[in-house]
Amino acid sequence: MIRPKSPFRRIAAVAAGAVIGIGTMATFAAPASAHHPEPSGTYCLASDGQLTVTWKVGNSENIFAKITAVSSTLSSPLSGDLKVGATLEAKGGKRLSATQTHTLSDPKQKPKIELTVEARWERPDRIVTEHRTVAATKSGKCAAQPTPSPSSPTPTPTTTASPTPTPTPSTVSPSPSTPATETPTPTPTATTPPAEPVGTVESTCDELTFTIENPADGKTVVMTLTPNKGEAKTLTVEPGKTGSVSFDAVDGLTVTPAAEGLDDTEPIAWEQPAECDKGEGGGLPLTGTNTTLIAGGAVVLLAAGAGLFLVARRRRLRFTA
Known part of the structure; x- marks a missing residue:
């Protein structure tokens, strides 16, 4: 059958x-995840105006990164292992930390407390540099430092009171008039500044790419990118959108960014990833995944x-x- x-x-x-x-x-063609440091911060304010801030930074990726830049809006220095050149362990590992102590001239006016951290990841096929900015959140009220008491108190001299003469009718002063009530000055309303965009620089085997992620509550970013080889390009990113511009990778390529409010205008160089092999004749390196x-x-x-x-x-x- x-x-x-x-x-x-x-x-x-x-x-x-x-x-x-x-x-x-x-599996082989999946895009890389977004690399970024993960900073966080808390602060407390003592009654004497002393501000204490604690910062911590983690990693979004499963490989280690190098800290390439750290800056704070406070003028006081950072103390701890969070510094330029420090190694940021892979995701889930030990976080880098730092502490700042700052004395306020007016405890009623809190300054802007923010930290910006930039990190760099090196993968076989790409090199990624990205930064993140975070504002510290209040964690409570710090205890003020105790004031030391003197070793031997100074006795207070006793003053003999003199009898007060009774005023005669001719010397009695008239009752003072009640002063007019002053109108309190209205407190100006604080305006929340727009959120800052996030910039990423990525070097692959064939391109140097600049990406800007503009938050929804930010403002339009217009950036001019001028290479040392080739023509300049303009990147415009509206609030709530992401944009990018790429330049063909060649040996010695540098690109200088310029935008309103951008302090760092140093040229950024293309870096060749480890697994990029030069082709015959010294041309551009072989790029990307072998799709064939x-x-x-x-x-x-x-x-x-x-x-x-x-x-x-x-x-x-x-x-x-």
């Missing part, structure tokens, strides 16, 4: 081959799935007594 195979097995075989092939392509190899592997896997399908269609002979 001849028993054909169940049609459901044929469908399962074809589906398995397709899933394997597509899954392999997705990926496509060939996917075809082989899909062919294997088709083979499973053909095997499933074969009929088997069974002899019964």
